[in-house]
Structure formats: C-alpha cells, structure tokens
Amino acid sequence: MSGGPPRGLPSTGPHSLLDMPHPLAGSSSEEAVGGDSTPSPDLLTARSFGDKDLILPNGGTPAGTSSPASSSSLLNRLQLDDDIDGETRDLFVTVDDPKKHVCTMETYITYRITTKSTRVEFDLPEYSVRRRYQDFDWLRNKLEESQPTHLIPPLPEKFVVKGVVDRFSEEFVETRRKALDKFLKRITDHPVLSFNEHFNVFLTAKDLNAYKKQGMALLTRVGESVKHVTGGYKLRSRPLEFAAIGDYLDTFALKLGTIDRIAQRIIKEEIEYLVELREYGPVYSTWSALEGELSEPLEGVSACIGNCSTALEELTDDMTEDFLPVLREYILYSDSMKSVLKKRDQVQAEYEAKLEAVALRKEDRPKVPADVEKCQDRMECFNADLKADMERWQSNKRQDFRQLLMGMADKNIQYYEKCLMAWESIIPLLQEKQEAK
Amino acid sequence: MEQAPPDAPRQLQPAPLEPLGLPDAGLQAAAGEEEEGAREEGPADGTMTENNFWLKKIEISVSEAEKRTGRNAMNMQETYTAYLIETRSVDHTDGQSVLTDSLWRRYSEFELLRNYLLVYYPHVVVPPLPEKRAEFVWHKLSADNMDPDFVERRRIGLENFLLRVASHPILCRDKIFYLFLTQEGNWKETVNETGFQLKADSRLKALNATFRVKNPDKRFTELKHYSDELQSVISHLLRVRARVADRLYGVYKVHGNYGRVFSEWSAIEKEMGDGLQSAGHHMDVYASSIDDILEDEEHYADQLKEYLFYAEALRAVCRKHELMQYDLEMAAQDLASKKQQCEELATGTVRTFSLKGMTTKLFGQETPEQREARIKVLEEQINEGEQQLKSKNLEGREFVKNAWADIERFKEQKNHDLKEALISYAVMQISMCKKGIQVWTNAKECFSKM
Numbered sequence: 048m049s050g051g052p053p054r055g056l057p058s059t060g061p062h063s064l065l066d067m068p069h070p071l072a073g074s075s076s077e078e079a080v081g082g083d084s085t086p087s088p089d090l091l092t093a094r095s096f097g098d099k100d101l102i103l104p105n106g107g108t109p110a111g112t113s114s115p116a117s118s119s120s121l122l123n124r125l126q127l128d129d130d131i132d133g134e135t136r137d138l139f140v141t142v143d144d145p146k147k148h149v150c151t152m153e154t155y156i157t158y159r160i161t162t163k164s165t166r167v168e169f170d171l172p173e174y175s176v177r178r179r180y181q182d183f184d185w186l187r188n189k190l191e192e193s194q195p196t197h198l199i200p201p202l203p204e205k206f207v208v209k210g211v212v213d214r215f216s217e218e219f220v221e222t223r224r225k226a227l228d229k230f231l232k233r234i235t236d237h238p239v240l241s242f243n244e245h246f247n248v249f250l251t252a253k254d255l256n257a258y259k260k261q262g263m264a265l266l267t268r269v270g271e272s273v274k275h276v277t278g279g280y281k282l283r284s285r286p287l288e289f290a291a292i293g294d295y296l297d298t299f300a301l302k303l304g305t306i307d308r309i310a311q312r313i314i315k316e317e318i319e320y321l322v323e324l325r326e327y328g329p330v331y332s333t334w335s336a337l338e339g340e341l342s343e344p345l346e347g348v349s350a351c352i353g354n355c356s357t358a359l360e361e362l363t364d365d366m367t368e369d370f371l372p373v374l375r376e377y378i379l380y381s382d383s384m385k386s387v388l389k390k391r392d393q394v395q396a397e398y399e400a401k402l403e404a405v406a407l408r409k410e411d412r413p414k415v416p417a418d419v420e421k422c423q424d425r426m427e428c429f430n431a432d433l434k435a436d437m438e439r440w441q442s443n444k445r446q447d448f449r450q451l452l453m454g455m456a457d458k459n460i461q462y463y464e465k466c467l468m469a470w471e472s473i474i475p476l477l478q479e480k481q482e483a484k
Numbered sequence: 485m486e487q488a489p490p491d492a493p494r495q496l497q498p499a500p501l502e503p504l505g506l507p508d509a510g511l512q513a514a515a516g517e518e519e520e521g522a523r524e525e526g527p528a529d530g531t532m533t534e535n536n537f538w539l540k541k542i543e544i545s546v547s548e549a550e551k552r553t554g555r556n557a558m559n560m561q562e563t564y565t566a567y568l569i570e571t572r573s574v575d576h577t578d579g580q581s582v583l584t585d586s587l588w589r590r591y592s593e594f595e596l597l598r599n600y601l602l603v604y605y606p607h608v609v610v611p612p613l614p615e616k617r618a619e620f621v622w623h624k625l626s627a628d629n630m631d632p633d634f635v636e637r638r639r640i641g642l643e644n645f646l647l648r649v650a651s652h653p654i655l656c657r658d659k660i661f662y663l664f665l666t667q668e669g670n671w672k673e674t675v676n677e678t679g680f681q682l683k684a685d686s687r688l689k690a691l692n693a694t695f696r697v698k699n700p701d702k703r704f705t706e707l708k709h710y711s712d713e714l715q716s717v718i719s720h721l722l723r724v725r726a727r728v729a730d731r732l733y734g735v736y737k738v739h740g741n742y743g744r745v746f747s748e749w750s751a752i753e754k755e756m757g758d759g760l761q762s763a764g765h766h767m768d769v770y771a772s773s774i775d776d777i778l779e780d781e782e783h784y785a786d787q788l789k790e791y792l793f794y795a796e797a798l799r800a801v802c803r804k805h806e807l808m809q810y811d812l813e814m815a816a817q818d819l820a821s822k823k824q825q826c827e828e829l830a831t832g833t834v835r836t837f838s839l840k841g842m843t844t845k846l847f848g849q850e851t852p853e854q855r856e857a858r859i860k861v862l863e864e865q866i867n868e869g870e871q872q873l874k875s876k877n878l879e880g881r882e883f884v885k886n887a888w889a890d891i892e893r894f895k896e897q898k899n900h901d902l903k904e905a906l907i908s909y910a911v912m913q914i915s916m917c918k919k920g921i922q923v924w925t926n927a928k929e930c931f932s933k934m
Contacts, residue, residue, distance in 0.1 A: 302749040309741045320731035327724045334717045340899045344906050445756055449934045456928035460921055467917035470910050477907045
C-alpha cells in the first residue's frame with residue numbers, strides 16, 4: 048500500500064467540510080500488505096537542505112503535524128498526493144539485524160531500522176539507525192498523544208515473565224523483530240501517521256535520547272485538547288455506525304481469543320503426541336536388534352517415525368512462532384481501536400454538552416460560539432479519521448488473516464507431505480526380498 | 485507323520501487318530517464325493533496330499549457373534565458371546581462352496597481346544613487365541629468384553645486361530661479339532677474323555693526343571709531368551725502405540741473446534757464470511773476422520789498381539805524340552821547311582837554314603853542272602869532303568885527334531901506375517917497423510933477466497 052493517496056469520499060455528516068474530499072478515506076488496496084517492502088530503486092533524488100523550510104503538506108508547525116481542524120492542511124495533503132499513482136510507494140522501512148548489547152547496568156537487544164524514502168520530509172534518501180524496544184514504546188506513546196484520532200498499531204508485549212521465556216533466545220528475538228517490523232510497516236502505510244514528526248525522528252535521528260528529552264517538555268496542541276476533554280463528559284448514545292463498529296470489535300476480539308485458545312491447545316496436544324512418538328520410534332529399533340530377516344524393515348520403520356517426529360516438531364515451532372503472535376497482535380489491535388472509539392465518544396460528548404449549554408443560555412446568538420464550533424470540527428474530523436482508519440484496518444485485517452490462515456494450512460500440508468515421503472520411501476524396503484541367510 | 489511310537493501308556497500320544505476311530509471316515513463324511521477327486525491328485529507323499537486336501541477343500545469362517553444368556557457351572561445367570569463357525573467344502577472344479585457344517589461355540593470352548601492341543605502337541609508352536617480381555621486400550625476404546633468393536637475384533641481373531649490350526653501340517657489332522665468344527669453337542673465331553681488334563685505337565689514341575697536342568701540344547705536356551713525379549717518389546721510397543729493413538733486422537737478432535745468458531749466468526753464478517761464458513765466445514769471433516777484411521781490401526785495392533793502371544797507358545801515348547809531334558813538327566817543320575825550301589829554291594833566296598841550302609845554299620849551286617857536279594861532287585865531296576873533311559877533319549881531326540889522343524893516353520897511364518905503387517909501399517913500411514921493433505925488443501929482453498 049502506498050504512503051498516501053486518498054481514495055473515496057465518505058460522507059461524514061452535515062457540516063462545513065462536506066464539500067471537501069476527505070484525504071483520509073480508506074484506500075482499499077487489493078495488493079497483499081505486509082511482508083518485506085521492496086524499495087523502488089529509481090526514486091533517489093537529493094533534496095536540498097532548504098526544502099525543509101518550504102510549506103510542508105501536513106501543516107507548518109513541527110508539533111502540529113496532524114491538526115485535523117485546519118482545512119487548509121487537509122487540502123494540502125490532498126494536493127500533494129494527487130499526482131502520485133496509488134501503487135507507487137515512497138517510503139520503505141525494514142527492521143532487521145538484532146544485536147545483543149551487554150552493558151554494566153543491563154543487557155538489551157537493538158534492531159537495525161533501514162529507511163528508504165523520496166519524501167521531502169527526509170533529508171537523505173536512506174537512513175540506518177539502531178533502536179531498542181523502549182524506543183518503539185516511546186514512539187507509540189508519542190503517536191497516541193499526537194494523533195489521538197487515529198488508530199495506532201499495537202506493539203508486541205512489553206513484559207515477558209523472566210524464567211518462562213528467554214528474552215535473548217533466537218526464537219523470541221525473531222518473533223519480536225517480525226512484530227516490530229509489522230508495527231513500523233503499518234505506520235508507513237498510514238497516510239497520516241507516516242508523516243508524523245516523531246516517526247520521522249525515530250527513523251532518522253542519530254541520537255534519539257536527546258530528542259526524547261527535548262520532547263518531554265512540549266505538549267501538542269491537540270494532545271492538550273484531548274487531555275482536556277477526557278473526564279467529565281458522558282455520551283448519551285453512540286451513533287449507530289460507531290456502535291456497530293464497537294459491537295463488531297467486541298465479537299471479533301472474542302472470536303480471536305477463542306481461536307488463540309484453540310491454537311494453543313492444538314500445539315499442546317501436538318507436543319504431547321510428539322513426546323509419545325519419540326518413545327515409539329526407538330522401540331522398533333530395539334526390536335530390530337532381536338531379529339534377523341526383520342531387522343532392516345523394523346529399523347526402517349523406526350527411522351521413518353523419527354522423520355515424522357522431526358516434521359511434527361517443525362510444525363509446532365512454526366505455529367508457535369508465526370501463528371500465535373499475529374493472532375495476539377490483532378487482539379491488541381482491536382483493543383486499541385476500542386479505546387480510540389471511546390476517545391471519540393468523549394469528543395462527541397464534549398461537543399454535545401457544550402451545544403446544550405449554549406442552547407440553554409437562551410441568548411439570541413447570531414452564530415454558534417467559536418469554541419463550540421471548534422468542538423464540532425474536532426468531532427467530525429475524529430469521526431472521519433476513525434471511519435477511514437477502520438476501513439483500512441478492515442481491509443488489512445482481511446489480507447492479514449487470509450495470509451495467516453493460508454500459512455497455517457500450508458504448514459500442515461508441508462508436515463503431511465514430509466511424513467508421506469518418509470512412509471512411501473520405506474515401502475520398497477519393506478517389500479524387499481531378503482537374501483538367504 | 486510325526487507320531488510317537490504307540491507303546492507305553494506313559495508316553496504322550498496325539499490322541500486323535502487312535503482311540504477315536506478312523507480319521508478318514510470323518511473327513512469323508514464332510515467332504516463328500518469331492519474327496520475322491522482330491523485323493524487322486526497331488527504327490528504320492530500321503531502327508532502333503534492330506535495337508536493340501538484340507539486347505540483346498542475346506543473354508544472355515546467365524547461369521548457371526550451373538551450375545552447369549554445362560555446358566556453357568558454355579559447355576560448363576562451369565563451373559564456370554566457365542567460365535568458361529570461355518571465350514572464350507574469347496575468344489576475344486578468350479579470354486580463353488582457348499583456349507584457343510586455350522587455350529588456355535590463360545591470363547592471358553594476355543595480355550596479348551598487350545599489347551600488340548602498344547603498337551604498333545606508339545607513340540608508344536610500352537611497358534612494363540614485372541615486376548616481374553618481387552619488390553620493395551622487407548623482411552624476411546626472400550627475395555628468391555630461386551631463392546632461390539634471388541635467382539636468384532638475377537639471374532640476375527642478366532643477365525644484367524646482356526647485358520648492357523650487348519651493350515652498347520654500337523655494340527656490340521658487332529659480329530660478333536662475336526663470335531664470342534666463339526667460336532668456341536670457333546671464335544672466338550674469328548675475332549676475331556678481324552679483325559680488330556682491329567683496328562684498335562686504341572687506348572688511346578690516345569691518351573692523346577694527350568695531351574696535345575698544342566699544341559700539343555702543351546703538352541704532352546706537361545707530361543708527362550710528370544711521369546712522373552714520378543715514378549716517384552718512387543719508389549720512395550722503396544723503400550724506406547726496406545727498412548728500415541730490417544731494423543732493423535734486429541735490433536736484431530738481439537739481441530740473440530742475451529743469449525744464452530746469459524747462459523748461464529750463468519751457471521752460478523754462480510755467478505756470473509758464464506759471462506760471462513762467453508763474452511764470450518766473442512767476442519768470438521770478433519771476432526772472426524774481420525775475415528776476410521778484409528779479403527780484401522782487396531783488391526784495392526786491385533787497382528788502384533790498375535791505374535792506377542794505366539795512368544796508364549798514358543799516358550800511353552802522350550803519349557804517342554806527343558807522338562808524332558810531334566811527328566812532324562814534325573815533318570816540317568818538315578819541309574820548311575822543304582823549301578824554304583826549294586827557295585828558296592830557286590831564288591832563289599834562302600835564308596836558312597838547310604839542310609840543302608842549307615843544302618844548296617846550301626847545295627848550289624850546283613851546276611852549274604854539278604855545282600856543277594858538286594859543285588860537282584862537292583863539289577864532288575866538297572867535293567868529297567870537302562871531301557872527307560874534309552875527310550876527317553878530317543879523321545880528327547882525325536883522331540884528336539886520335531887520341535888525344531890516346527891520352529892523353523894514358525895520363523896518363516898513370523899517373518900512373512902510381520903513384514904506384511906509392517907507394510908499394511910505403512911500403507912495406513914500413507915493413506916492418513918494423503919487425507920491430511922487433501923483436507924488442508926481444501927481449507928487453504930477456502931482461506932484464499934476470504
């Protein structure tokens with residue numbers, strides 16, 4: 048999916064922005080999402096340092112990258128992306144090369160983040176930085192703060208129970224790396240989030256810690272306003288379309304939870320089956336040692352069972368490493384979406400409360416006061432963002448699950464194919480006529 | 485054929501053909517006129533003709549099982565299963581079979597037949613019966629003797645037993661076996677009349693011989709070790725296989741849960757719904773496929789069990805050899821000591837300790853007449869002893885020869901049967917893998933349409 052072009056024009060209710068095509072409409076791309084991003088090799092153009100001073104499409108202020116209330120910023124966003132083909136990507140991010148760092152105070156893993164981009168926001172066409180998990184965590188928090196109306200992709204779980212899981216084992220690190228890669232790719236694919244300042248810094252800064260310290264003091268305008276909103280306002284009723292989304296997410300999360308439990312149970316049963324197989328195979332070997340003519344056939348069966356055992360182990364490892372984490376990620380994702388829905392409710396509640404307050408004042412006002420209008424804008428933008436994100440999320444979810452489930456089927460097919468090969472290969476051995484002893 | 489010389493009553497003889505009338509008459513009655521034709525065929529060797537005669541002409545099947553109630557020996561009501569045994573004679577010209585005999589037997593009668601065969605053919609590795617009680621069961625299988633699946637497998641096992649006996653070159657000619665197939669009423673009495681229970685070697689005697697025998701044939705000692713180890717390894721195999729079956733069952737059945745959850749999930753999805761729903765259906769198919777797979781595997785387990793029990797039959801032959809060898813050694817020892825005693829009495833020297841010698845010392849010498857009398861008795865005993873030793877030796881050698889011939893036959897059979905069993909097991913696994921590939925390919929197809 049490309050980094051930006053808006054498609055479709057959703058109607059977000061009767062208000063002043065109706066005539067404006069909304070840049071955040073979900074672009075339901077048919078391409079498979081996820082996996083490695085292949086950088087387009089010929090979009091490398093050097094940007095002069097001066098570009099940064101030009102009017103940027105997502106608002107002028109560094110902190111106000113996603114000020115939805117500004118209609119001009121919306122227009123700008125639309126104009127920039129107008130002439131780019133939907134299929135062309137201009138930002139590619141990859142997470143790889145995990146390395147362990149041992150320091151006096153702690154041991155931790157860093158990952159290499161490689162960025163290739165032709166966007167003006169990036170001074171260089173290519174960047175390579177090292178980041179650790181807490182940097183990702185910081186990024187996510189910053190995104191949530193600065194883009195409260197948007198759904199931020201989930202991170203893999205922060206804490207792992209020491210002793211149960213080895214934080215430095217290859218499998219764990221690889222699983223985490225994949226999840227972090229997915230996280231950044233999802234942001235990359237988002238038309239608004241990918242232009243976020245913090246995201247840019249995360250991808251490019253040599254010293255992220257310095258920036259972090261600096262950022263602590265600032266509060267985004269929008270962040271402030273959202274914080275101001277939370278608490279105190281109770282929503283009377285959720286509009287139907289958002290209620291439907293809420294219901295869907297609830298059921299979806301439930302079903303995923305069930306699938307997660309089933310998958311875990313299957314893996315558990317398969318492991319127990321494996322344990323028995325590992326005892327079963329060798330008994331044929333023991334028997335083989337007693338026999339003369341039957342010795343080779345029995346040994347053959349023993350080896351065959353051994354091969355099947357190995358194939359089964361590969362299957363359970365794959366399912367544990369590839370299937371379960373993605374499932375859990377989507378549960379987190381839907382939880383994220385639910386909390387965004389709640390924030391939206393808050394914004395709507397504030398607007399309605401203020402509107403009511405104005406109505407009650409019975410003053411003859413020629414127009415609605417500015418702050419109530421601002422509230423309305425906020426709400427309507429929030430609604431638009433959320434709906435757009437939801438559509439995008441639905442589309443991605445469909446592709447992700449198609450891929451995930453096909454992958455699960457594939458792994459099982461491969462397992463059976465390995466076993467089939469093993470058994471078919473010993474048939475000739477079993478049928479062989481032995482020479483006279 | 486392999487029959488012991490028909491002399492001393494102490495000798496065990498295969499009772500069949502002598503005390504119970506002409507065997508040929510019985511066979512003729514069953515086979516009818518086809519018998520003439522069969523007799524004219526085949527090699528001049530009487531044995532082989534008659535052997536082939538059985539196999540060609542007779543088809544045996546245990547075709548049905550039926551639950552019955554009756555009163556047992558203690559006049560208490562009991563439920564048991566009866567099995568229908570049908571014997572057909574086959575017309576060798578057109579392959580048509582005619583039902584000649586049909587009767588019902590219960591498991592205990594099979595046991596009686598087998599015990600009889602064990603006593604009268606100690607040099608034969610007697611085919612085993614299917615297990616009395618279900619063992620090595622994995623949880624889904626019932627351990628109940630009345631369970632229809634168990635009864636069915638037992639029916640097959642009993643049929644297999646009869647076929648094994650009928651195809652054994654020696655056992656097939658046994659009259660009691662023939663009557664088992666043809667004479668429903670009174671058969672039990674007939675068997676008991678042979679007095680075979682009395683002729684059976686006592687367990688204690690056999691155990692004693694096993695420990696005390698000095699010079700058993702080395703081959704039998706090795707065979708005994710082999711059958712012990714075979715028993716151990718097959719038991720282990722069957723136990724683990726049952727656990728493997730259990731676990732495999734669990735794996736397949738849990739997949740059935742996907743069916744339900746995919747169905748529920750599809751209800752809230754728009755485009756993904758159909759794909760999920762149909763994939764769920766395939767998961768259900770997958771989950772239910774394990775029942776047939778494991779049912780088939782039970783046949784493999786039964787084949788292994790047969791050889792597990794065959795190991796016991798092998799051991800029985802070894803035990804018999806040890807018993808005979810021990811008997812021989814004891815007889816030789818006894819003879820040697822008598823000879824020595826005789827010599828001592830004759831020469832007046834006492835070389836060995838004897839109670840008589842002791843008492844003689846204490847209470848005075850015996851008279852020359854007394855001594856003569858004793859020498860005479862001893863000489864008679866020695867004579868008898870030498871005769872017995874000679875025939876025991878002969879018997880022993882005959883036994884070893886015949887037993888070893890049957891053991892060789894058994895080894896061939898075992899190697900062949902177990903190879904076949906392994907092949908059919910591999911074929912089962914292949915079929916299971918192919919089914920698995922099919923189901924998951926179908927599911928993948930559905931997922932791709934999501």
